[in-house]
Amino acid sequence: MANEIKTAADRAQDAASVALIEKAQCDGVDTCFNRMDTQQNQCPFGKKGVCCRICHMGPCRITPKSPKGVCGADADTIVARNYLREVSGGTAAHSDHARHLVLLLKNVAEGRGGGYAIKDETALRYTARLYQVPEQGRAKEDIAKDLARLFLEEFSSQEEPLRTLKLAPVKRVGVWEKQGIMPLGVDRMVVEAMHRTTMGVDHDYRNLLLHAFSTSLADGWGGARIGSMVSDILFGSPSPVRGAANLGVLGEKTVNIVVHGHEPALSDMLAVAVDDPEIKACAREAGAEGVTLAGLCCTANEILMRHGVPIAGNFLQQELAIVTGAVEMMVVDVQCCMPSLPEVAAAYHTEVVSTTDMAKTVGATHISFDEHDAMASAKAIIKRAIANYRNRDPKKVLIPKSSQQMVAGFSVAAIKYMLGGSFRASFRPLNDAIMQGRIRGVVGIVGCNNPKSKTDEYTNALTEALIKENVLVLKTGCSAIASGKRGWLTPETALEQAGHGLREVCEAVGIPPILHMGSCVDNSRLLEASTEIVLEGGLGDDLSMVPVVGVAPEWMSEKAIAIGCYFVASGIDVILGHPFYIAGSDNVTRFLNEDATELFGASFHVCDTAKAAAVRCLELLDARREKLGINKKAERKLLDMKDRRSTNV
Numbered sequence: 001m002a003n004e005i006k007t008a009a010d011r012a013q014d015a016a017s018v019a020l021i022e023k024a025q026c027d028g029v030d031t032c033f034n035r036m037d038t039q040q041n042q043c044p045f046g047k048k049g050v051c052c053r054i055c056h057m058g059p060c061r062i063t064p065k066s067p068k069g070v071c072g073a074d075a076d077t078i079v080a081r082n083y084l085r086e087v088s089g090g091t092a093a094h095s096d097h098a099r100h101l102v103l104l105l106k107n108v109a110e111g112r113g114g115g116y117a118i119k120d121e122t123a124l125r126y127t128a129r130l131y132q133v134p135e136q137g138r139a140k141e142d143i144a145k146d147l148a149r150l151f152l153e154e155f156s157s158q159e160e161p162l163r164t165l166k167l168a169p170v171k172r173v174g175v176w177e178k179q180g181i182m183p184l185g186v187d188r189m190v191v192e193a194m195h196r197t198t199m200g201v202d203h204d205y206r207n208l209l210l211h212a213f214s215t216s217l218a219d220g221w222g223g224a225r226i227g228s229m230v231s232d233i234l235f236g237s238p239s240p241v242r243g244a245a246n247l248g249v250l251g252e253k254t255v256n257i258v259v260h261g262h263e264p265a266l267s268d269m270l271a272v273a274v275d276d277p278e279i280k281a282c283a284r285e286a287g288a289e290g291v292t293l294a295g296l297c298c299t300a301n302e303i304l305m306r307h308g309v310p311i312a313g314n315f316l317q318q319e320l321a322i323v324t325g326a327v328e329m330m331v332v333d334v335q336c337c338m339p340s341l342p343e344v345a346a347a348y349h350t351e352v353v354s355t356t357d358m359a360k361t362v363g364a365t366h367i368s369f370d371e372h373d374a375m376a377s378a379k380a381i382i383k384r385a386i387a388n389y390r391n392r393d394p395k396k397v398l399i400p401k402s403s404q405q406m407v408a409g410f411s412v413a414a415i416k417y418m419l420g421g422s423f424r425a426s427f428r429p430l431n432d433a434i435m436q437g438r439i440r441g442v443v444g445i446v447g448c449n450n451p452k453s454k455t456d457e458y459t460n461a462l463t464e465a466l467i468k469e470n471v472l473v474l475k476t477g478c479s480a481i482a483s484g485k486r487g488w489l490t491p492e493t494a495l496e497q498a499g500h501g502l503r504e505v506c507e508a509v510g511i512p513p514i515l516h517m518g519s520c521v522d523n524s525r526l527l528e529a530s531t532e533i534v535l536e537g538g539l540g541d542d543l544s545m546v547p548v549v550g551v552a553p554e555w556m557s558e559k560a561i562a563i564g565c566y567f568v569a570s571g572i573d574v575i576l577g578h579p580f581y582i583a584g585s586d587n588v589t590r591f592l593n594e595d596a597t598e599l600f601g602a603s604f605h606v607c608d609t610a611k612a613a614a615v616r617c618l619e620l621l622d623a624r625r626e627k628l629g630i631n632k633k634a635e636r637k638l639l640d641m642k643d644r645r646s647t648n649v
């Protein structure tokens, strides 16, 4: 494997990426793809999770000849400690993002919100009711103040479990109580995780892993959920919107600004500012036809869903966007932004601008984004990009033609509305379709890309296989962008490819078979949707009963680990495209991949091909259908579909 020479076409599925990987090679620019090669033979101890550098008696690594670290820690302890730290990293990332939004909500409520406002009062009032915050007859600012205070307590609560947990089905909360994993405040959980994993504290792998599940719940049913709710209140709840995806969205004759990262506050303001007449005039003066704003990674999903801003690409396309030679500025905030960006940019005229004081990169220009004067900050950033337009070197430009039309923005409220209509917004039609077997189940496909495998290939193959088998697919993050680039997020394409039953249902209610539900933080929306299914009735009274599965095919981030954990702890099985770093401990592996089922009714599964994952998804869905006593019809429908195909009816 180590000596195998990979071509650009081996690295990515979409033509735009392939063309730009080749261009990067010609331009002598280093990207993650060739750095993956120079990082061949990655540390086997790290991979197995048996490297410990928690104290300075080490670093220790476990081998058959040295089965214990200097302190006496064995592989189980070391692997579980490392795993808990990863889950905590992911939880911290989502939750800190959410905290920033809550603080913004607080400022807005107190009249210090700069250019921000409560954009979606319905979402505010709905959320208030979820938490029993009085809302009738009250000014929206007063409600927002109470909600912001309540949310801030969700981070700091020392003795009371998170109130957001109550949004889960009652039975599920009972499971968490029984297992003793009801999380307290998000910050407290992460701090405790760091404490427990420091030298000489928690050594029982089971105890450590239970804390990992508990911490992850503080993410999915805490930080991440709060992040999505507050984003909806401040920036508007997503509803279906048309957009486009892939690097072809960049303009030949426009100033191109790519926003990359996660927190929607700045990017939302940039999306508003680009339409300002002053900015348009400024661009024309600089000799450009206008300004094209495009998004990368999860920030792209946020502003696509709310403004229809096109998506330049997903995680592994961040360097390639710069390699087009047509990007005047890349604006980064937090998470998933590679430290290599300024170095790639140095080969072109692109300016990389960091905007968050907690996230700086050597070589990037740092412009601290002032939320209190957000519009002015946004305009200043855009004008700087416009000024850089004259430095674009046409000889270095290659904008691939490829971009695909797509539809995104399926918040749970939007799905409910589409399913039930304006009079009776409800999940009933979906539940009925699942019970009748026209829809076999629901699979959430989420997460990153990883240069260890061909970009988007597994994700797309699995998505395509599942909709053919009448599985409704929910997508977030880079996985959603993969479908977008593939052209499968238009209702037309997807309907053509969907199995008969799924197609019938989708056509009747007007939803596509693959639903783009947002960013990675919005995986909380998948929990919300699954809860709606439970509450609607007929498919069991707990998340561990509904035919729902989660898959992270090409994951790379600690955030994906936290997400996987909160899915499993919520009773939803999770399939990984490649394993965690836990192989060094049979006990930890068994706990996560098997024993978890006894605790939560769900566990992790590893499937290294899309085909295997599709089979496993169907097995897991059918097993749940079987338990619910609704499996027969699904089989008959499948035959119907095949019959129809073969007889060409």
Ligand code: NFS
Residues within 6 Å of the ligand: 297, 298, 314, 315, 335, 336, 447, 448, 449, 476, 477, 478, 479, 519, 520, 556, 557, 559, 560
């Ligand atoms: Ni989530 Fe993955 Fe990053 Fe978003 Fe993309 S890489 S863990 S999908 S952008 S967070």
Ligand code: SF4
Residues within 6 Å of the ligand: 052, 053, 054, 055, 056, 057, 058, 059, 060, 068, 069, 070, 071, 072, 073, 078, 199, 200
């Ligand atoms: Fe080694 Fe134990 Fe220190 Fe880890 S905590 S580095 S296993 S001595």
